Amino acid sequence: MTRLPLYAAASAAFILSGAAVQAQEYPVDTVTLITHSSPGGGSDVFLRELSRYLAPYLGANVIVENVSGGSGASAMARLAQAPADGSIFYATTPTFIYTSLLSDPEYKYTDLEPLVNFFIDPEVIYTAADSEFETLEDVIQYARDGRGQWGAANPASLERQALEQLKAAADVNAAVVTHEGGGDLMINVLNGTLQIGVGEVQEIQSQLEAGELRLLATFSDERLDAFPDLPTVAESGYDVIVRKFRGLAGPQGLPDDVVAAWEAATQAVLEDEEYKAAYEANNLRAEFIGHDDYVAFIEQFGTETSTFLKDTGVIE
16 A cells, blocks of 8 residues: 555554643743744644643643745744754644755755654545546546546645556556646636646635535545545555645754653643644644654655655656
8 A cells, every 4th residue: 555655653652641741841931833834824723723722731831933935944944043942843744845855945854853743634636516527436537548637736745746646556647737826726626627636625625615626535544534425545446545744843952851741742732622623623633643753754754755756857
């Protein structure tokens, strides 16, 4: 089975000794969480929602700061040069790896230390509600007839990787058409230029609710709670699984007590009933990955992404 990226599940053996880390146990009074996303962007929403619930479990005040510039390059530079004292962290998604590989910034993802992962964002395949395609297999068969055009948000995205893997698994030669953003992609699905697009549920939620789009499958390893009748790509016969992660990284050299505090606080806040209701409403799937496993996860994701970009001619 193909997994993007492939990693061992984090152990559930880490046992919390209490519901929250006491304030005096955390080494600083205030923690700053930074993101390259503009206000209202995916990582910005993730951090601001998290900050509403995290403080009691971490034992420190939590604030969010937007650091724009270079698709994450400025934020990575800010973090890489900060003290590793537990006072500042950066919201990690595949973007910080793509930026590192595609634009060669002064500070890259390898200059940071992955801390923990919170969520996996499900990626879904969708089509226009009035299209002829009722199932993923309908789309595959159309592509076998030499007419496949599928859409992804940008040339080096995780979504592009997913479609290339699906092409290989289905042994079809569909054209993967890339776009400047999810909005342009969705328009071309709605107008029938593309048979399918790939994205996150929250990106197309309004169009789903309006009955303009229809979901065909999810690249998740299991069905989505919000869409229990939606099959996975693997269930449809094509062994491709995609995981878009949302976690945190810090400066290199994080102390053991900071790491331990975050591992405990992350597991506790993900079990907070109010927070759980909020993130599940946004179709986020909690997937805690502890520090050591997250370091290995990011390293493998970076290696696989670099290989993909080289194999597809995006980078040399």
